[in-house]
Each structure stands twice: as C-alpha cells, then as structure tokens.
Amino acid sequence: MPSPHGLVWIGLALVGVFVVAQVVRYPGQVFWWLVKSAALGCLFVFAVNWVGQYLHYHLPFNPITALTAGFLGIPGLAALILLHLWLYV
Secondary structure, eight states: OOOHHHHHHHHHHHHHHHHHHHHHHOHHHHHHHHHHHHHHHHHHHHHHHHHHHHHTOOOOOSHHHHHHHHHHHHHHHHHHHHHHHHHHO
8 A cells, every 4th residue: 555645646646647638638728728827817916916005015926926826716816815925924
C-alpha cells in the first residue's frame, strides 16, 4: 500500500495526464478557456484595486494573480486578498 504522500503524487500525476490529454485533444477550446479565465481574472483584480483605492489597499497585478482570480473566481480572489493581507500587512 503506497503512503499517503504517494497517493497525493499519483493523484496529481493523473490530473496532469488528464489536462495534457485535453490540451492535445482540444487545443482551441483550452486556449480560449485560458484567455477567458485570464480576462475575467484581470477584471476581478482591477475591480479590487478600484475599490481598494478608497480603502488604501492594492492587490498586485501580475499573471499569477489574474489567472488565480480567473480560474477560482470570487473564492480565489478572496484567498488572494487574505493571503496578501496575511503576508504583507
């Protein structure tokens, strides 16, 4: 029986194989999904920074924050804000 850490790595490897298979099978759909998620994430980060200017708060805008906010939506954006506040304030 593999260790719990081994099971996690096996699960991550299976997810990785699935993702690569989807990219190879449907490259156009995956590309547009990434573009849509990145654009949505940009809008989320810009909205936080727009509201944050009145509260003296600024979430750094970079590809990682935009893609995280786009992929995970509002919960991901809340996690980014909390992580930023926890680490830098």
